[in-house]
Amino acid sequence: MRTLIFRTIAPALTSLMLLFSVFVLLRGHNDPGGGFIGGLIAVAAIAIYGIAFGVPSVRRALYFHPLAISGAGLLLAAASGLLSFVQGVPFLTGIWASFYFLGAEIDVSTVMSFDIGVYLVVLGSLSSVALALEDREDG
Structure with missing residues (x-):
């Protein structure tokens, strides 16, 4: 399925899906989403590419x-x-810290770093599987 139209639209679609996966990752703590869902969207983008x-x-x-x-x-x-x-404190308790960057206060937490870790685990492991399957299919 390597048509001209698909090869033309795939980079733009991949970029949009990766951007959306980061959006889902960043909003996932307070709303639906997070590292797992964002990682799955990123793997789908990599598979399309x-x-x-x-x-x-x-x-x-x-x-x-x-x-x-x-x-x-x-x-x-x-x-x-x-x-x-x-x-x-108990294991996986959220720890918050804040720092100033260019005059703006930025809050960071272990919850966000855990979500980013889950995102990277899902992205790495499932893209490895997807690439192995695609490579096997290409023969």
Whole structure:
């Protein structure tokens, strides 16, 4: 299914889906969404790009190996949980901090870093599976 129309629209569609996946990731703590749903949307975008241009171009576009992305996400999610032990609170308790950047106060939390870790785990592991299946199909 590598038609001219599909190859023309695939980069724009992939970009929009990746942007939407980040939006779903960032709004997921207070509303429906989060790291898992955002990661699934990102994997669907990568699969569309892979169908349009082939697995080698997707591997070049990802820059890092998908399992390395998954490992980094697992490390980030685990570190978010272990940070609560340092504070002396139960595991995976949300810890908030704020700092000033260019005159604006920015709040950060371990909840957000955990969600980003889940996003990266889902993105890395499922894109690895999708690329393996597409590569096998291309033969």
